[in-house]
Amino acid sequence: MALISISDLTVRFDDPPLLDGIRLTIERAERVCLIGRNGTGKSTLLKIIAGEGEADAGEVARERGIVVAYLPQEVPENVSGSVFDVIAQGLANQGRLLAEYHHASAALAVDANAEALARLDEVQHELEAAGAWQMHAQVERVITHMGLDADAECAALSAGMKRRVLMARALVAKPDLLLLDEPTNHLDIDTIAWLEEHLLSTNITLLFVTHDRMFLRKLATRIVEIDRGKTASFACDYDTYLDRKESLLEAETKQRAQFEKKLAQEETWLRQGVKARRTRNEGRVKTLVRMREFKRSLRQRFGSVHLQAQEAQRTGKLVIEMEDARFGYTDTPIVRDFSTTILRGDKVGIIGPNGSGKTTLLRLLLGELPLQSGSLRYGTHLKKAYFDQLRAKLDEERSVADNIADGNPLLTIDGRQRHVIGYLQDFLFAPERARSPVSTLSGGERNRLLLAKLFTLPSNLLVLDEPTNDLDAETLDLLEEMLVNYGGTVLLVSHDRSFLNNVVTSTIVLEGGGRVQEYVGGYDDWLRQRKKETPPEGDKPKTDRAEKELTPSKKLTFKEKRELAELPARIEALETEKQERFKMLSDPQVYSRAGGVSETQARIDAIEAELARAYEQWAELEGRVEG
Numbered sequence: 001m002a003l004i005s006i007s008d009l010t011v012r013f014d015d016p017p018l019l020d021g022i023r024l025t026i027e028r029a030e031r032v033c034l035i036g037r038n039g040t041g042k043s044t045l046l047k048i049i050a051g052e053g054e055a056d057a058g059e060v061a062r063e064r065g066i067v068v069a070y071l072p073q074e075v076p077e078n079v080s081g082s083v084f085d086v087i088a089q090g091l092a093n094q095g096r097l098l099a100e101y102h103h104a105s106a107a108l109a110v111d112a113n114a115e116a117l118a119r120l121d122e123v124q125h126e127l128e129a130a131g132a133w134q135m136h137a138q139v140e141r142v143i144t145h146m147g148l149d150a151d152a153e154c155a156a157l158s159a160g161m162k163r164r165v166l167m168a169r170a171l172v173a174k175p176d177l178l179l180l181d182e183p184t185n186h187l188d189i190d191t192i193a194w195l196e197e198h199l200l201s202t203n204i205t206l207l208f209v210t211h212d213r214m215f216l217r218k219l220a221t222r223i224v225e226i227d228r229g230k231t232a233s234f235a236c237d238y239d240t241y242l243d244r245k246e247s248l249l250e251a252e253t254k255q256r257a258q259f260e261k262k263l264a265q266e267e268t269w270l271r272q273g274v275k276a277r278r279t280r281n282e283g284r285v286k287t288l289v290r291m292r293e294f295k296r297s298l299r300q301r302f303g304s305v306h307l308q309a310q311e312a313q314r315t316g317k318l319v320i321e322m323e324d325a326r327f328g329y330t331d332t333p334i335v336r337d338f339s340t341t342i343l344r345g346d347k348v349g350i351i352g353p354n355g356s357g358k359t360t361l362l363r364l365l366l367g368e369l370p371l372q373s374g375s376l377r378y379g380t381h382l383k384k385a386y387f388d389q390l391r392a393k394l395d396e397e398r399s400v401a402d403n404i405a406d407g408n409p410l411l412t413i414d415g416r417q418r419h420v421i422g423y424l425q426d427f428l429f430a431p432e433r434a435r436s437p438v439s440t441l442s443g444g445e446r447n448r449l450l451l452a453k454l455f456t457l458p459s460n461l462l463v464l465d466e467p468t469n470d471l472d473a474e475t476l477d478l479l480e481e482m483l484v485n486y487g488g489t490v491l492l493v494s495h496d497r498s499f500l501n502n503v504v505t506s507t508i509v510l511e512g513g514g515r516v517q518e519y520v521g522g523y524d525d526w527l528r529q530r531k532k533e534t535p536p537e538g539d540k541p542k543t544d545r546a547e548k549e550l551t552p553s554k555k556l557t558f559k560e561k562r563e564l565a566e567l568p569a570r571i572e573a574l575e576t577e578k579q580e581r582f583k584m585l586s587d588p589q590v591y592s593r594a595g596g597v598s599e600t601q602a603r604i605d606a607i608e609a610e611l612a613r614a615y616e617q618w619a620e621l622e623g624r625v626e627g
Contacts, residue, residue, distance in 0.1 A: 003028050003066060003177055003205055004049060009058030011044055018044060020229030021058070026177070031199070031206040031219050033238070036226035037428075037472045038444030042209045043073050045226070046179050049207065069175035073182050073209075073443050073470070075162045083157075084150040086165050087139055090173035098136050102150070135172075142168045145194050147354060160186030160354075171198065180208040182443070184215055185469045188354040189495050189523075211444075211471050213238065213498040309385075310414055311487055312458040315344050318379040319461065319489045320365055325374035327364055328514065334360050336514030337374075344379070344460075347483065347490040349500045349522065352510030358493045359388070359465060361510065365491065366463065385457040387450060388465035394449070396439040400429055403438055404453055411456055427452040443470035451479070460488035468496045484562060497523040564621040571614050578607045 002025040011019040018041040026032055034042050047053030049060055050070035062068070069090065079086060081099075088098040143150050146168045154165055163186050170178060178199075184192050196218050199206060210216050216238050223234040223241040234241045320342040327335045334357035342348055342365075350358050363369045366384065367376060394403055405411050405420040413423065424434045427448045441449065447470050454462075462483070468476055480502045483490055494500055500507065501522035508518045509526060519526045581604045 003063050005061040007059050009055050012056050017229050022231045024231055028205050029203055031221045032224055033216050033220035034209050034224050039442055040226045042226060043181050046181050050179050066176040068177045069170040069173045070179040071167055071170045071183055075159050079154045079162050081154060083148050083152050083165050086154050087168045087172055090169040091135055139172055142172050177205045182209055182470055184212040189351055190353050211468055212496055309455045309486055310458040312383040312460045313381045315381050315460045316379040317344050319344055321377040323375045326372050333514030335516050338516040340518055344489055347504045349504035349507040350493045356510040362493060382461055383459050384461040384463055385454050385459035386463040387454050387467050394438050397437055399435050399437055400449055401434045447471050462490045465493045468494060468499050560621055567614060567618045574607050574611050
């Protein structure tokens with residue numbers, strides 16, 4: 001018997017149904033990724049399987065006696081108790097004993113009296129009788145790997161840290177089926193790498209929703225897509241799914257065109273028949289009626305998001321220059337002796353473990369926090385748009401449209417006026433959804449709304465702090481493309497490794513103890529460069545584990561494909577300029593101008609160095625295509 005068997009499941013909030021008679025089975029040891037556009041019902045389906053939601057029709061059959069653990073996308077409001085207590089809850093009655101032992105140990109450490117010692121001894125005996133000692137080590141191990149404080153009160157934690165606690169509670173239970181809704185949200189790269197290893201090594205049955213394409217590629221053994229209320233299963237990896245899906249959409253488009261053509265022909269025939277007052281073929285008329293009914297029943301595919309940032313006046317070549325920066329909230333610095341120069345058009349990623357100070361570094365670069373030492377200089381005409389700051393500005397009770405336009409019907413986008421409803425349709429908000437309060441939006445819809453709000457602001461510096469959370473894969477692809485084509489400068493904090501690979505031109509890494517290093521390229525480029533370094537023993541950052549586990553993809557990223565396409569023209573332009581500079585050296589006027597020869601020769605040297613790098617890059621990318 002399948003671990004989970006779903007038959008004819010229907011969920012209806014309106015017409016058409018969100019989930020329309022779907023069927024799905026999950027076998028033991030499968031790792032199934034549930035994908036689909038935001039708002040297609042992925043989270044709703046997980047809640048129903050977890051027993052926390054109800055369907056209007058259909059059945060979810062579970063194998064008798066199985067344990068199901070569920071990590072929701074949103075943090076429940078009733079999470080209370082210490083971190084250890086909440087995580088131990090995943091072990092039911094044994095978890096209660098573990099929590100009592102933890103509290104008894106803490107009480108004894110504060111006051112080693114006879115009563116405390118007797119209580120600890122009593123709980124120890126209960127743990128031994130229940131065979132729960134191994135589970136105590138299991139709870140502590142998960143707490144360590146998730147970077148949590150066992151004695152911290154959950155009620156005082158941020159929403160992100162609460163999600164980490166809930167993730168630990170789900171993992172410690174060792175369930176037969178683990179349901180994860182966006183599990184990588186608020187996890188740093190090192191913790192995501194550990195989570196991947198843990199899930200692979202336990203051979204657990206997994207049904208998960210994620211926007212993290214690297215996480216998806218590493219874990220999924222099967223893809224299940226929700227599209228227009230129906231599910232389709234693809235027993236393959238993610239890249240193969242993308243190829244198959246593209247072929248299916250092409251076939252659907254052709255079939256739809258053939259149907260529309262046939263329907264138009266029949267409609268024409270019927271009108272001609274009425275005009276000529278001839279007896280019509282009643283069977284043909286009935287067929288036409290059925291065709292009309294079929295067309296009404298067809299559900300249109302969701303459109304694509306149209307992303308375009310408003311660009312302000314260009315900055316000067318220099319955007320931000322930081323020299324010998326130092327900053328810390330305590331005696332331990334977050335940033336120590338760090339220098340960087342960010343130029344117009346740079347796309348800079350910022351990564352590091354949670355709590356390492358990524359957002360602090362971002363605020364230092366933007367001048368929102370004063371440096372304790374060092375200097376900061378900005379270029380001219382700087383106009384920034386800050387994604388993270390917009391989160392706090394969403395009014396839960398006002399409508400989506402009012403949050404964008406503050407009650408006005410029109411927006412000015414790139415110098416021309418647009419109706420706010422039409423603008424929001426570019427971000428897949430239907431008119432009725434645009435008039436709904438923000439409190440009704442899913443996580444993915446909220447992030448789309450934030451992007452819509454961000455792109456109403458003219459900018460030449462985009463500052464994005466974790467913009468990818470909860471976005472579907474298609475919107476992520478479009479956001480990547482928009483950022484690559486954006487003429488301004490981008491500062492990006494993200495744990496999404498694929499997103500970093502595809503967008504950034506350099507990566508700033510916070511490695512602990514105030515050590516901050518900058519590397520050329522994205523996440524995989526950083527891994528390659530880190531392997532060449534040999535830090536002193538004991539000074540290796542935690543992220544070394546990620547280097548061993550993750551190998552760079554051989555497939556070209558979107559950014560690399562674009563670079564490969566542009567390289568020939570760039571090389572040709574450099575070669576042309578080089579020849580022109582050589583001709584200048586034969587012009588007597590160059591020698592009559594002070595510094596003319598040295599400037600020309602210096603430019604020739606720079607061109608030759610740039611050509612060498614371009615040819616090397618071209619050879620490397622071409623080799624990967626051919627390989």
